[in-house]
Amino acid sequence: MLWLIAHREFRTRTLSKANIISSAIMIVLIVGAAVILKPILSSDDEAAVVQVDPATAELVPYLEGVAAAQELDYVIEEAEVVVPGADGEMPEGVTAMIAGTATAPELYLGGGDGTLVGLVDDATRALALETEVTALGGDPAAVSGALDAAVPTVVMVGDSDDFDSGTFFAGLVVIVMLFIILIQSASVIMMGVVEEKSSRVVEILLATVRPATLLGGKVLGVGMYALVQAASMVGPIIFAAWYLDLFATLNLEAGPLLVKFGVWFLLGFAVFIVFFGGLAALVSRQEDIGAVTTPMMLLMMVPLYLAIYLVPSNPDGTVTQVLTQIPFFAPFMVPMRSAFGAITTAETLLAVTICLVTIPLLTWVAGRVYAGAVLNTGGRMKLADALKRG
Amino acid sequence: MTTLEIDGLTKSYGTVKALQDVSFDVPGGELFGFVGSNGAGKTTTMRIILGVLRADAGVVRWNGAPVDLGVRRSIGYMPEERGLYPRMKVGEQLVYLARLHGLSAADATAAMEHWTEVLGVAERRDDAVEKLSLGNQQRVQLASALVHGPDILVLDEPFSGLDPVAVGVMSDVLRGQADKGVPVIFSSHQLELVERLCDRVGIVKSGRLVASGAIDDLRATDTLAWTLAASGVGLPDAPPGVSVAPDGDGRWRVEAESADAAQAFLASAVSTATVTEFSPVRPSLTDLFRDVVSETEEVA
Numbered sequence: 001m002l003w004l005i006a007h008r009e010f011r012t013r014t015l016s017k018a019n020i021i022s023s024a025i026m027i028v029l030i031v032g033a034a035v036i037l038k039p040i041l042s043s044d045d046e047a048a049v050v051q052v053d054p055a056t057a058e059l060v061p062y063l064e065g066v067a068a069a070q071e072l073d074y075v076i077e078e079a080e081v082v083v084p085g086a087d088g089e090m091p092e093g094v095t096a097m098i099a100g101t102a103t104a105p106e107l108y109l110g111g112g113d114g115t116l117v118g119l120v121d122d123a124t125r126a127l128a129l130e131t132e133v134t135a136l137g138g139d140p141a142a143v144s145g146a147l148d149a150a151v152p153t154v155v156m157v158g159d160s161d162d163f164d165s166g167t168f169f170a171g172l173v174v175i176v177m178l179f180i181i182l183i184q185s186a187s188v189i190m191m192g193v194v195e196e197k198s199s200r201v202v203e204i205l206l207a208t209v210r211p212a213t214l215l216g217g218k219v220l221g222v223g224m225y226a227l228v229q230a231a232s233m234v235g236p237i238i239f240a241a242w243y244l245d246l247f248a249t250l251n252l253e254a255g256p257l258l259v260k261f262g263v264w265f266l267l268g269f270a271v272f273i274v275f276f277g278g279l280a281a282l283v284s285r286q287e288d289i290g291a292v293t294t295p296m297m298l299l300m301m302v303p304l305y306l307a308i309y310l311v312p313s314n315p316d317g318t319v320t321q322v323l324t325q326i327p328f329f330a331p332f333m334v335p336m337r338s339a340f341g342a343i344t345t346a347e348t349l350l351a352v353t354i355c356l357v358t359i360p361l362l363t364w365v366a367g368r369v370y371a372g373a374v375l376n377t378g379g380r381m382k383l384a385d386a387l388k389r390g
Numbered sequence: 391m392t393t394l395e396i397d398g399l400t401k402s403y404g405t406v407k408a409l410q411d412v413s414f415d416v417p418g419g420e421l422f423g424f425v426g427s428n429g430a431g432k433t434t435t436m437r438i439i440l441g442v443l444r445a446d447a448g449v450v451r452w453n454g455a456p457v458d459l460g461v462r463r464s465i466g467y468m469p470e471e472r473g474l475y476p477r478m479k480v481g482e483q484l485v486y487l488a489r490l491h492g493l494s495a496a497d498a499t500a501a502m503e504h505w506t507e508v509l510g511v512a513e514r515r516d517d518a519v520e521k522l523s524l525g526n527q528q529r530v531q532l533a534s535a536l537v538h539g540p541d542i543l544v545l546d547e548p549f550s551g552l553d554p555v556a557v558g559v560m561s562d563v564l565r566g567q568a569d570k571g572v573p574v575i576f577s578s579h580q581l582e583l584v585e586r587l588c589d590r591v592g593i594v595k596s597g598r599l600v601a602s603g604a605i606d607d608l609r610a611t612d613t614l615a616w617t618l619a620a621s622g623v624g625l626p627d628a629p630p631g632v633s634v635a636p637d638g639d640g641r642w643r644v645e646a647e648s649a650d651a652a653q654a655f656l657a658s659a660v661s662t663a664t665v666t667e668f669s670p671v672r673p674s675l676t677d678l679f680r681d682v683v684s685e686t687e688e689v690a
Contacts, residue, residue, distance in 0.1 A: 008486055202473065206442050207462055208491055
């Protein structure tokens with residue numbers, strides 16, 4: 001029975017034209033963005049070509065040395081450099097040219113590559129230093145060895161798991177996706193509930209099934225729909241991240257991220273959607289939905305914004321810790337705080353437990369509101385009246 | 391014998407008393423007509439039978455036991471406010487509803503095919519309900535009440551908005567269900583139809599059942615009266631115990647102390663004039679309804 005209702009709900013929502021089109025657009029946008037971004041993000045990978053005039057060839061080993069020390073990737077080739085005019089153009093495929101003399105090189109740059117200036121600067125200084133050391137009768141190798149060894153040892157004191165833009169970004173992606181999917185599912189379940197009310201089919205349904213079963217079936221069906229939605233969003237995003245090599249760049253692991261998203265998706269979904277379903281029964285017409293749900297939407301915005309703005313500035317303050325344990329806040333607070341490494345396992349477990357305990361309670365309240373209000377037609381019903389009747 | 395018993399239903403909405411101690415029985419195989427003004431309590435009674443509303447007091451029994459969810463699932467229900475998923479296909483929708491009532495997928499499909507055929511909407515199975523005309527939507531609505539092979543039928547205004555052909559189809563179906571032993575309760579404002587179709591009726595007014603019983607019993611009156619229509623020379627004088635009063639052109643109202651006296655008068659009338667009609671005068675359901683309802687208030 002529950003399954004029949006869930007199945008119908010899932011089919012109707014997932015196979016609706018609007019849904020197929022919007023999902024397709026979403027996938028195309030994410031994958032398309034990845035494809036477009038790829039050449040931009042990876043253009044640095046191709047080593048820029050620097051032409052060095054034979055007259056300054058003495059610089060080449062120093063340039064290569066400094067480039068290697070700084071992990072810069074340049075192709076340095078010797079060639080007869082034809083110096084371009086100030087408003088002339090660089091030859092095809094060449095980023096920079098070095099002419100002049102080894103001790104006073106002239107650098108011609110084809111783009112704003114500031115790194116090269118530093119590179120040439122360092123190389124020239126190294127050459128000058130070596131020349132001077134040799135002239136003073138010293139050993140250049142010993143000098144550079146001594147210079148290389150003169151490095152301070154750095155010890156981080158305190159929380160080693162400090163702010164990391166990569167995990168912050170990942171946490172942000174998780175809660176924003178959660179928010180988008182919750183908002184989407186909330187509007188879907190509300191439309192579903194009100195559609196049944198306004199078409200009066202609910203009266204036939206309630207003659208066969210209990211209100212709680214009907215609401216439960218709808219929540220389950222919309223849940224499956226939301227999972228498909230989430231997959232059609234998370235799939236392309238993971239693909240894009242893999243294609244753009246973001247996991248390596250941001251130092252992320254896809255597995256734990258997915259688990260985090262999965263757990264809080266389920267908990268957040270249960271907490272919010274069950275309640276939205278119950279509340280939607282208070283109204284009879286599609287155009288009245290807003291009156292009941294605007295407060296709920298705002299309720300969802302609050303934890304999202306708090307998670308985004310409060311957590312970075314105060315990842316383990318008292319307010320943050322308290323909010324973490326409130327079911328409506330937890331789905332947003334926990335992923336964000338764990339991105340900052342500012343949450344203990346005990347806190348996470350407590351938040352999960354509180355959510356798990358609250359869900360049946362919320363379901364009961366929502367079921368009561370639903371049962372009390374679902375046959376009421378005409379104006380909007382007061383919450384207290386619905387609870388009384390349910 | 392299977393019987394649906396409605397026993398002492400009472401229901402208030404705030405200060406409005408929607409139902410006060412409404413009781414009646416509908417045995418299996420009977421068509422029970424439920425009539426009353428708008429707002430009299432018909433829909434409330436039906437909703438309570440279906441468990442869609444809760445009564446403040448009273449109980450609905452089926453074969454002696456209070457109706458529970460299991461029994462409710464075997465009721466075919468047509469709510470006053472028609473309700474189907476507007477964008478779902480007719481066939482799909484009927485199969486879904488049948489399965490919600492506990493039929494297997496195969497049985498549900500077979501039942502859907504049977505009832506769409508019988509009700510003349512077979513070629514619309516693949517259309518969304520909202521694309522159908524109102525009359526056809528009504529047929530689909532009836533199909534949705536029948537598709538799970540109900541043991542009890544509760545239909546709120548099944549005839550409203552139907553054309554005469556559809557009324558005929560609907561009547562036949564209801565009669566057919568009753569003949570199979572199903573108790574059928576339906577409400578209607580079309581009193582002639584109720585009179586023709588039903589075995590018994592219940593009249594509700596302001597939440598009270600003010601009359602209920604077999605139509606013939608309700609129509610029986612203390613005075614015996616006939617309508618006589620005749621043409622020709624003239625009527626004989628009324629014998630003792632019989633009174634004759636003109637009732638329009640060529641028509642008379644004949645009241646007699648006994649049926650025999652009336653027969654004797656008829657025999658003498660036939661010998662002096664051409665009698666074209668001699669029929670008992672009994673109040674129609676409409677008259678009964680009007681009498682009952684207008685005792686304290688006007689028909690809404």
